[in-house]
Amino acid sequence: MISKNLDNINLEDFPVAIFGSGPAGITTALELEKKNIKCLLIEAGGEDYNEDSQEFYKGKIIGDKILDLSESRLRQLGGTSGHWGGTSKPLEEYTFELWPIKSDELKPYLKRTCEILNINNQFRKAPLSNFFNQVEFQYSGVKFADKYKNHIRNSKNITLVLNTQLSHFVGDNNNTRHALCISGKTIKNIRAKYFVLACGAIENSRLLLWSKVKNSGFLDNNLPIGKYWMTHPHELGGRGLISKKKLEEKMKNNFLGYDNFMHFSATKEFIIKKKILSASMYMLTQDVFRKDKIIDKEILKDILCVAPGYGKKLANMDFIKDIKCANIALLLEQEPIEENKVVLDDDKDKFGIPKVKLFFKQTELSIKTAKLFLEEFADLCRKEDLGRIAIKDSIYNLKKFELLEGYHQMGGTKMGVDKYNSVVNADLKVHDVDNLYVSGSSNFVTGGYTNPTFTIIQFAIRLAEKLNEKLGSA
Amino acid sequence: MKMLRRNFLKMFITSLSIISFVKFDSFFSYYKKRKLRKNKNFIWYLNDND
Numbered sequence: 001m002i003s004k005n006l007d008n009i010n011l012e013d014f015p016v017a018i019f020g021s022g023p024a025g026i027t028t029a030l031e032l033e034k035k036n037i038k039c040l041l042i043e044a045g046g047e048d049y050n051e052d053s054q055e056f057y058k059g060k061i062i063g064d065k066i067l068d069l070s071e072s073r074l075r076q077l078g079g080t081s082g083h084w085g086g087t088s089k090p091l092e093e094y095t096f097e098l099w100p101i102k103s104d105e106l107k108p109y110l111k112r113t114c115e116i117l118n119i120n121n122q123f124r125k126a127p128l129s130n131f132f133n134q135v136e137f138q139y140s141g142v143k144f145a146d147k148y149k150n151h152i153r154n155s156k157n158i159t160l161v162l163n164t165q166l167s168h169f170v171g172d173n174n175n176t177r178h179a180l181c182i183s184g185k186t187i188k189n190i191r192a193k194y195f196v197l198a199c200g201a202i203e204n205s206r207l208l209l210w211s212k213v214k215n216s217g218f219l220d221n222n223l224p225i226g227k228y229w230m231t232h233p234h235e236l237g238g239r240g241l242i243s244k245k246k247l248e249e250k251m252k253n254n255f256l257g258y259d260n261f262m263h264f265s266a267t268k269e270f271i272i273k274k275k276i277l278s279a280s281m282y283m284l285t286q287d288v289f290r291k292d293k294i295i296d297k298e299i300l301k302d303i304l305c306v307a308p309g310y311g312k313k314l315a316n317m318d319f320i321k322d323i324k325c326a327n328i329a330l331l332l333e334q335e336p337i338e339e340n341k342v343v344l345d346d347d348k349d350k351f352g353i354p355k356v357k358l359f360f361k362q363t364e365l366s367i368k369t370a371k372l373f374l375e376e377f378a379d380l381c382r383k384e385d386l387g388r389i390a391i392k393d394s395i396y397n398l399k400k401f402e403l404l405e406g407y408h409q410m411g412g413t414k415m416g417v418d419k420y421n422s423v424v425n426a427d428l429k430v431h432d433v434d435n436l437y438v439s440g441s442s443n444f445v446t447g448g449y450t451n452p453t454f455t456i457i458q459f460a461i462r463l464a465e466k467l468n469e470k471l472g473s474a
Numbered sequence: 475m476k477m478l479r480r481n482f483l484k485m486f487i488t489s490l491s492i493i494s495f496v497k498f499d500s501f502f503s504y505y506k507k508r509k510l511r512k513n514k515n516f517i518w519y520l521n522d523n524d
Contacts, residue, residue, distance in 0.1 A: 238516060239516060302513050302514070302516070302518070303518070305513055306511035306513045306518045306520065306524075307511065307518065307520045307524035309523055309524050310520065310521075310524040375519070378519035379508065379519060381519070382506065382508070382519055382520060382521050382524075383506050383521075388518060388519065388520060388524070389518075389519055390513070390516035390517060390518040390519065391516065391517050391519070392515060392516060392517075393512065393515050393516060393517055394515070396517045
C-alpha cells in the first residue's frame with residue numbers, strides 16, 4: 001500500500017524499515033516481499049518531482065566545481081532513477097581488488113538485476129589490443145517509480161509512506177532502538193528489527209553523521225562516515241574518426257558493433273603497467289553536447305586542415321558507410337581519498353537537520369589517467385591506421401576537467417573489514433551496530449569506470465537475502 | 475652429416491623468412507613516428523606522413 005503520511009500506520013508491525021525509495025530501497029523491499037517479509041518503506045519526497053522537496057537537497061560544494069547537489073539528486077518516489085540515463089553494466093572484476101568481497105559474490109544476482117532493469121543479461125567484452133577492450137553496456141528505460149508504483153500500491157507486504165523525512169537513528173549498546181521521523185507536523189518513532197538506510201550516497205552520510213551527533217556513543221567515533229566520497233569524472237576528452245572496416249579486420253569476429261555508442265575500456269594490464277585508474281571512453285556519433293549535428297563536417301574539416309595527406313586517403317574510402325566521426329567522452333575512475341568528504345554544515349533544513357558541505361577536489365591521478373588513456377588510444381589508431389584521434393588540449397596539458405555531470409555519487413559509508421577504515425562490513429551492516437544496514441553506492445570502496453546503478457541493485461538483492469537469513473534464524 | 479646440415483640450414487632460412495614476413499608489418503606500424511598538430515582546442519595524433 002501507499003500512504004501519504006505516517007498517520008494510521010501501525011508502526012509496530014514491521015520486521016524491516018527501509019529509508020529511501022530509490023533503486024536500492026525499492027529493490028530490497030521487492031525481494032523481501034517475495035520472501036513474505038513485511039517492510040515499511042519510507043520516502044522523504046512525494047510521488048512526483050516537487051521543487052519544495054528538492055530544496056532539502058541543497059548543499060555547499062567546496063573545492064572543484066561539480067553539478068549542484070539539488071539537481072543531481074531527486075527527492076521523490078523512485079529517487080534519482082527518475083532522471084538516470086539507464087546505462088548499465090556490472091563492475092569489472094579488477095574493481096573489487098580493494099573491496100571486502102569479490103565480484104563472484106555478486107554474480108548470482110546478475111539475472112534478477114537484469115529483470116528489474118528490463119535489460120538483456122549480456123555484457124560482452126572483446127579485445128582490441130593488450131591495453132583496450134571493446135565493452136558492451138545495456139540501456140535500461142526503467143524509472144523505478146513508474147515501474148513499481150502500482151505494484152507497491154497493491155502489495156500486502158510493502159507499506160510505502162511518502163513525505164516522511166528520517167531525522168536520525170536512536171540507539172545504544174550496539175543496537176538501533178528506533179528511527180525518528182518527521183511526517184507533516186508530527187514526529188514519530190519507527191521501530192523495527194532491522195533498519196536499512198538507502199537514501200543515496202550523500203544523504204546516507206548526512207543522516208548517519210546527524211545520528212552520531214544526536215546520540216553520543218551510539219556510532220563509533222572511528223567510523224569514517226562521509227569520507228572517501230567519489231564521482232566519475234565524465235568529460236568530453238577528444239574527437240576523432242575511426243574506420244569500421246579496419247576495426248573489424250583487427251578485431252575479427254570479436255567486434256561487438258558500431259551503430260550505437262562504441263565503448264572501449266582500459267585492460268587490467270594497461271592499468272597496472274601505466275599505473276593509472278580504470279577508465280573507459282565512448283564515441284558519440286551525434287554531438288549530444290550541442291544541439292546542432294555538425295560534428296562530422298567539423299571533424300573532417302579539422303583532419304583536412306591538420307593532415308592533408310591522410311585527408312586524401314579518406315577521400316578514397318567509402319565515407320558514409322566506413323568512417324565514424326565522433327566526439328569522445330571519457331568515464332573515469334576517481335580514487336577514493338579521505339579529503340573528499342561529506343560533512344554537516346551549520347545551515348539547517350526546515351526540519352532542523354544540518355545541510356551538507358561536500359569537499360571535492362579532482363586528483364592528479366585521475367587527470368593523468370585521462371591523458372595516458374586517450375594518448376594510448378590515439379597512438380593505437382594512428383599506428384594501426386584504424387583512424388585518427390585528437391585529444392582536448394586541456395587534457396593534454398593536464399588541466400582540471402570541466403565535468404559534464406555529477407550524477408554518479410559514491411562513497412561516504414565505505415565497505416570494509418574494520419571500523420577504522422570503513423563504515424559497513426561486507427554484509428552492509430554498520431560496524432558494531434547489530435541491526436543497522438546501509439545500502440547504495442555510498443558503500444562503494446572504489447568506483448571503477450562503470451555506472452553504479454547496476455551494482456547498487458545487485459547489492460540490494462543480496463542484502464534482502466542476508467536480512468531473510470537473519471530473520472529466519474531469529 | 476652433410477645432408478643433415480643442409481636440411482637444418484634450409485629450415486632455418488625458411489623459418490627466418492616467414493618470421494620476418496609476419497613481423498614486418500607490425501614492426502613497421504609500431505615505429506610510425508608520431509606528429510602532433512593543434513587545431514582549435516584539440517591536439518591531433520598523426521603519423522609524420524599524414
